[in-house]
Amino acid sequence: MYVIMVYDVNQKRVAKVLNIARKYLEWIQNSVLEGELTEAKFERLKREVELVIDEEEDSVIFYIMRTIKYSERQILGIEKNKREQIL
Amino acid sequence: MYVIMVYDVNQKRVAKVLNIARKYLEWIQNSVLEGELTEAKFERLKREVELVIDEEEDSVIFYIMRTIKYSERQILGIEKNKREQIL
Structure with missing residues (x-):
């Protein structure tokens, strides 16, 4: 399954949440x-x-x-994480 | 079609982007x-x-x-925008 994670957490916990998330998912942009x-x-x-x-x-x-068959991603501006396009 | 918008923009442009986005979509949490x-x-x-x-x-x-048939949303912590659950 494809997972998109977005977080809105207190500044003092951002680093912890991001470190955990990066073990499983790819950083796309701030909080995503x-x-x-x-x-x-x-x-x-x-x-x-x-x-x-x-x-x-x-x-x-x-x-x-x-399934990502019915989904797509469109970006305006820069792609902060140049990556292979899965979605 | 169901659209999720996430933005990572310079602080001085956040208000403008948010005001535009709110005309079309519902605010869920910071930058989403x-x-x-x-x-x-x-x-x-x-x-x-x-x-x-x-x-x-x-x-x-x-x-x-x-289609949202193959998608779902799960939340940890609080739901910053108590809303009717579409996804």
């Missing part, structure tokens, strides 16, 4: 990571993130696409 | 908006955003889903 994950890896990512965020203040959203 | 758009409205949104960003410095990504 993407990548192909197995169900098991996705569960591990969520558990690790849950341990470092403040559930009362921070927000982390995962958009999960079972 | 979502919503159902027609092709025509999506084109207008892109043109308006193009006029205010600096294409050499800013990055705006649109994830377009022709």
Whole structure:
């Protein structure tokens, strides 16, 4: 499954969340990571993130696409992470 | 089509980009908006955003889903915009 992760967390927790997320997904731009994950890896990512965020203040959203057949990505401006285009 | 917009723009242009985006999509969290758009409205949104960003410095990504049948959204922490759950 293809996962897009966007996060809006307190500045003092950004580094922790980003370090965890980068183990599983590719950094795309500020607060946005993407990548192909197995169900098991996705569960591990969520558990690790849950341990470092403040559930009362921070927000982390995962958009999960079972198939990318019906999805595409369009960019205006620069692509902050020049990468092989999956989506 | 369902559109997720994420933006990483210079602080001095954030308000302009957000004001434009809010005419078309719903604010979800910092730098993230979502919503159902027609092709025509999506084109207008892109043109308006193009006029205010600096294409050499800013990055705006649109994830377009022709159908949301194969997609879902999961949230950790708080939902910064309590809204009716479409995705």
